[in-house]
Amino acid sequence: MSHDTLNPEVMPSEPEKATLEGKNKFLGFWFFLGGETVLFASLFGTYLALRNSNNGGPTSEELFGLELVFVMTMLLLTSSLTSVYAMYHMKNNDFRKMQIWLGITVALGLGFLGFEIYEFYHYIHHYEFTFRSSAFGSAFYTLVGFHGGHVLFGLLWIITIMARNAKRGLNLYNAPKFYIASLYWHFIDVVWVFIFTVVYLMGVI
Amino acid sequence: MSTTTAQRTGFGAVLWDYLTTVDHKKIGILYLISGGFFFLIGGLEAMAIRIQLIKPENDFVSAGFYNEILTMHGTTMIFLAAMPLIFALMNAVVPLQIGARDVAFPFLNSLGFWLFLFGGLLLNASWFLGGAPDAGWTAYAPLSTTSPGHGVDFYILGLQISGAGTLIAGINFLVTIVNMRAPGMTYMRLPLFTWTTFVVSALILFAFPALTVGLFLLMFDRLFGSGFFNANMGGNSVIWEHLFWIFGHPEVYILILPAFGVFSEVLPTFAKKRLFGYTAMVFATVLIGFLGFMVWAHHMFTVGLGPAANSIFAVATMAIAVPTGIKIFNWLFTLWGGNIQINSAMLWSLSFIPTFTLGGMTGVMLAAAAADYQYHDTYFVVAHFHYVIVGGVVFGIFAGLHYWWPRMFGKILNETLGKITFWTFFIGFHLTFFIQHFLGLMGMPRRYWVFLADQGLDTGNFISTIGAFLMAVGTIVFLINVIVTTSKGEKVSGDPWDGRTLEWAIPNPTPHYNFKQTPLVRGLDALWVEKTEGRKEMTPAEPLDDIHMPNASILPFIMSLGLFIAGFGFIYQIDNISWLLAVFIGMGITLGAMFVRSVKDDLGHHIHKEDLDKGAGL
Amino acid sequence: MAENTNSVQNELDYHKKKKKEEMKQQVITFALMIVFTIIAFTMVAAGLDKLFVIPIIVVLAIVQVIFQLYYFMHMSHKGHELPAIMMYGGISVAFLTILTFLVLIWW
Numbered sequence: 001m002s003h004d005t006l007n008p009e010v011m012p013s014e015p016e017k018a019t020l021e022g023k024n025k026f027l028g029f030w031f032f033l034g035g036e037t038v039l040f041a042s043l044f045g046t047y048l049a050l051r052n053s054n055n056g057g058p059t060s061e062e063l064f065g066l067e068l069v070f071v072m073t074m075l076l077l078t079s080s081l082t083s084v085y086a087m088y089h090m091k092n093n094d095f096r097k098m099q100i101w102l103g104i105t106v107a108l109g110l111g112f113l114g115f116e117i118y119e120f121y122h123y124i125h126h127y128e129f130t131f132r133s134s135a136f137g138s139a140f141y142t143l144v145g146f147h148g149g150h151v152l153f154g155l156l157w158i159i160t161i162m163a164r165n166a167k168r169g170l171n172l173y174n175a176p177k178f179y180i181a182s183l184y185w186h187f188i189d190v191v192w193v194f195i196f197t198v199v200y201l202m203g204v205i
Numbered sequence: 206m207s208t209t210t211a212q213r214t215g216f217g218a219v220l221w222d223y224l225t226t227v228d229h230k231k232i233g234i235l236y237l238i239s240g241g242f243f244f245l246i247g248g249l250e251a252m253a254i255r256i257q258l259i260k261p262e263n264d265f266v267s268a269g270f271y272n273e274i275l276t277m278h279g280t281t282m283i284f285l286a287a288m289p290l291i292f293a294l295m296n297a298v299v300p301l302q303i304g305a306r307d308v309a310f311p312f313l314n315s316l317g318f319w320l321f322l323f324g325g326l327l328l329n330a331s332w333f334l335g336g337a338p339d340a341g342w343t344a345y346a347p348l349s350t351t352s353p354g355h356g357v358d359f360y361i362l363g364l365q366i367s368g369a370g371t372l373i374a375g376i377n378f379l380v381t382i383v384n385m386r387a388p389g390m391t392y393m394r395l396p397l398f399t400w401t402t403f404v405v406s407a408l409i410l411f412a413f414p415a416l417t418v419g420l421f422l423l424m425f426d427r428l429f430g431s432g433f434f435n436a437n438m439g440g441n442s443v444i445w446e447h448l449f450w451i452f453g454h455p456e457v458y459i460l461i462l463p464a465f466g467v468f469s470e471v472l473p474t475f476a477k478k479r480l481f482g483y484t485a486m487v488f489a490t491v492l493i494g495f496l497g498f499m500v501w502a503h504h505m506f507t508v509g510l511g512p513a514a515n516s517i518f519a520v521a522t523m524a525i526a527v528p529t530g531i532k533i534f535n536w537l538f539t540l541w542g543g544n545i546q547i548n549s550a551m552l553w554s555l556s557f558i559p560t561f562t563l564g565g566m567t568g569v570m571l572a573a574a575a576a577d578y579q580y581h582d583t584y585f586v587v588a589h590f591h592y593v594i595v596g597g598v599v600f601g602i603f604a605g606l607h608y609w610w611p612r613m614f615g616k617i618l619n620e621t622l623g624k625i626t627f628w629t630f631f632i633g634f635h636l637t638f639f640i641q642h643f644l645g646l647m648g649m650p651r652r653y654w655v656f657l658a659d660q661g662l663d664t665g666n667f668i669s670t671i672g673a674f675l676m677a678v679g680t681i682v683f684l685i686n687v688i689v690t691t692s693k694g695e696k697v698s699g700d701p702w703d704g705r706t707l708e709w710a711i712p713n714p715t716p717h718y719n720f721k722q723t724p725l726v727r728g729l730d731a732l733w734v735e736k737t738e739g740r741k742e743m744t745p746a747e748p749l750d751d752i753h754m755p756n757a758s759i760l761p762f763i764m765s766l767g768l769f770i771a772g773f774g775f776i777y778q779i780d781n782i783s784w785l786l787a788v789f790i791g792m793g794i795t796l797g798a799m800f801v802r803s804v805k806d807d808l809g810h811h812i813h814k815e816d817l818d819k820g821a822g823l
Numbered sequence: 824m825a826e827n828t829n830s831v832q833n834e835l836d837y838h839k840k841k842k843k844e845e846m847k848q849q850v851i852t853f854a855l856m857i858v859f860t861i862i863a864f865t866m867v868a869a870g871l872d873k874l875f876v877i878p879i880i881v882v883l884a885i886v887q888v889i890f891q892l893y894y895f896m897h898m899s900h901k902g903h904e905l906p907a908i909m910m911y912g913g914i915s916v917a918f919l920t921i922l923t924f925l926v927l928i929w930w
Contacts, residue, residue: 006808010831013838017902020384024309028380030906031410034913035372039414041917042451045924046422046433046444053439055432070864077860081853084895088846092839131431135439138431142422157803164804173806186896190888196860197884201867205876383905410909411916443928451920498916502927510927 006172011093016179029180047139055134060203069200079108080189083182095170225757227311233296240289247281255673261658271654272339279342285325301708304387309380311755317374319765324367331359346434346442362772375409388746389726396706401466404494412455419448450501458497464601475551476543482535489528506577515574522572549623553604564592585645591638616694622686633675640665705730752812767794852894859883
């Protein structure tokens, strides 16, 4: 693929699907998310089966505070919207604005991750509630930790492609990369919606 | 076979070529070699099992070692032999059948292979490092969580790594079949082998994540002190059983459906008739895939799920016999009135039909939940799943290898040796496993390392072991066949069987870029359509032009190597914390290679049309 | 050639306008998601009856996810048929898995 075909004079309105490679990436990544759905379902199932097995340790009612979770939810939901804005500007071929919105997304994601680390620290040091305290502890940290790991990976991914393409701008080679990174970010939010509902809200009722 | 290696033919160059290749044909060969290697190892383990059981209270192997052998036999055959051999056929054939020049993600295709290989090597390294896993291929907790030593840890990490490779391969084939089809190749014109590959890839996509999670939980329990399956901490071992079988039951359909696909290619070709009931075959394939996800608990009837759950899963299981029956009848009707030519590929296919039907019938027997309380964990179950897995999958792989060998290697496997292989293996197989139905009904439990004399089990076990030796002879003859054919066989044309599908429209040897011009598909059995209209080759769908091909890369090998190193770190950090260093180094290598892949543009290269005429890329 | 570029430009302008309108919808979707989240948190914080609250917050979560998939991830657009099939496949298996862990595990 020569240089010109990747940098057309007029960018198409869906640059992420303008090349065969882009179409493949788009489809392959959606399929991957289908598999990820099962992965998280298995973790949710395990958590639901074990959430009352606190083995004499703290229960979910004693542990969870809704204020922090509410703030974290707002951060992640907003970051979902900002990444929609980033893709909006990508489709309008406005690279600078896309980078700005992605930057905001990353900042919000970092905030979320910081709160999550604080939350875990708080449970471990104030309640002595760890991964090894009970089956409930194992299931909680595994489910929420898997999600946190996804957030971390997503942040590293978005930062990498932002830095890599900062100087050369948008073309048909990197547009699909930005697009699937944003799909990944939305999926992280999808999982979080169930985590705050099933783990936290149902945990304190 | 690329232009560069044609000039440098040194061993190092060939090795480098295969380490870095992203060509689906070469990756197919890599899968074939490594899958074949693990098949032999699994076969040796099977022989050890049968020799131990040749007479009552034998002491050929110790009880503990027997546990390791039976665990590794099952694990190796399923994950490291059957699956990669199927991937070998898929890689070799599917892109050609749909008229594509490569798969959708050549880089990921290579990554999938190397992950599988390093996972398999990690698992088998356990033999030399203090003992193999010994908790059965199902690794039920708490047996697996309390098994001493590191055997089960190798099982966990090995399968985790190779499972990631399988998932990647599955996604790759899905996208390939959706996006890379030649013009005119509609879904309802896809050859049946491609259809089964498609459905199987979807099953992989939805089944393997459950195994991934299960293995993670087991790993956390064994290596990091969590309590998922530990009743003392409030855990529950039934969780493992569910996760394992949510993966495990679709897994058996992942194995058998491609074999169905192979037979659906071989039978029409050698009966000189189009496949009977193509639409019904496609529908049955999809339906089997769909139902395959709703029946996993029939492996757990005796766990105590209760009559309601057992009944639901029993009925769903029996329902699978319907689409499978549709397939059996369609194969028979394909043969009916055909101009049948018998050769090795055909012998495997014909013998598959009754053999698999027997296995299906015992399957329905086992599906009856109440009766299953009698059959559970006896040799009846062993006989059943060997009838479907050997009689279905292994027969299918042999048929596929004989059928597509000229496509993969340019030569036809020796027919005489092929027939000797078939008859020894076929007779040996039935000797080994038919009698095991009765051993099971007489109450012989599976996985026991000895049985007592004078319980009516002596003769049956003796016959079974003799049969196993015959199967081994058949396998050795096949290996000889491969050597003889490679050294002495004669090169054949690109279409030695008078084939029907697109892969036979290509000259021999297959060019690096598969199709000089993308073919135009005008019906089911695309090549046959052209043949009936008097043409010898496909109508091109595009003018002769430059061909875009992906670049080779060593990164997949490096990424997999990193995980291999990290695997050892995870296993041994529980003994000595400094092993965590291996985890960091290994993960560093893998993530570093991922980073390089992410920031380095890989735009592929072009083969110019002027060079195509000179035969470049052959 | 110039005319051709011109018509391409017109088409792009049209798409741009359409995208702008869609972006407005996205913001409305986002506002609704925030509202749903606040409702869910408030209901739980108010300490209402368990049997009443749980179904509602689960339904709210499902609606939010549908918003994410169909609007934020554009599954409502053309060319998303196969992604939709695979997502529904994943969701079906996910549903069966979770159902199993709710009813087929006991002590």
